[in-house]
Amino acid sequence: MLExxxxxxxxxxxxxxxxxxxxxxxxxxxxTDLVQLPSGWTWLENEWTLGIVxxxxxxxxxxxxxxxxxxxxDVLHTVIRPASGGLVFSAGAKADTVAVTDPAQWxxxxxxxxxxxxxxxxLIPHLLKAIxxxxxxxxxxxxxxxxxxxxxxxxxxxxxxxxxxxxxxxLVCVVLIMWWLVRRLRRALRERAARRxxxxx
Numbered sequence: 001m002l003e004x005x006x007x008x009x010x011x012x013x014x015x016x017x018x019x020x021x022x023x024x025x026x027x028x029x030x031x032t033d034l035v036q037l038p039s040g041w042t043w044l045e046n047e048w049t050l051g052i053v054x055x056x057x058x059x060x061x062x063x064x065x066x067x068x069x070x071x072x073x074d075v076l077h078t079v080i081r082p083a084s085g086g087l088v089f090s091a092g093a094k095a096d097t098v099a100v101t102d103p104a105q106w107x108x109x110x111x112x113x114x115x116x117x118x119x120x121x122x123l124i125p126h127l128l129k130a131i132x133x134x135x136x137x138x139x140x141x142x143x144x145x146x147x148x149x150x151x152x153x154x155x156x157x158x159x160x161x162x163x164x165x166x167x168x169x170x171l172v173c174v175v176l177i178m179w180w181l182v183r184r185l186r187r188a189l190r191e192r193a194a195r196r197x198x199x200x201x
């Protein structure tokens with residue numbers, strides 16, 4: 001049960017930032033005993049994988065801090081974040097996964113379902129932030145972009161680490177973050193509606 005919570009929380013983290021949970025899993029597996037990846041997922045701790053993911057993370061962090069670019073980045077990551085969520089859920093839940101280098105065998109083995117579940121879980125926070133970002137940017141003249149992005153990155157790091165160290169606490173944090181994201185989105189939509197009403201009047 002705790003392993004499923006770990007996988008689910010890692011997927012939520014991927015919905016906020018595609019690369020942070022991948023990097024956390026890979027680094028902890030390579031340099032500590034906290035994570036032991038299933039045999040089909042040891043490529044996550046490969047030095048080339050870690051290097052590529054690290055570079056992509058730096059690019060993501062920088063691009064996501066600027067209005068307009070952050071929206072374009074969210075559109076691009078509509079595929080990447082859910083895919084990352086599927087990967088980290090499958091690896092984090094420690095399913096008996098087969099090597100993902102053989103997609104046909106992977107699907108036939110039934111191990112595609114943890115991946116699909118991770119995709120769906122990661123898609124929820126991704127869509128919430130993708131919808132909220134343009135609204136917040138419009139209301140703040142773009143000033144909210146770096147602040148919001150930084151908070152999302154911090155949240156992704158905390159969730160990824162807590163998912164491995166304290167899964168139950170991580171689950172509580174997920175509930176609070178999802179509540180905050182929904183609340184922020186609803187408030188932003190109300191403010192935009194109010195501004196439009198004033199403009200029309």
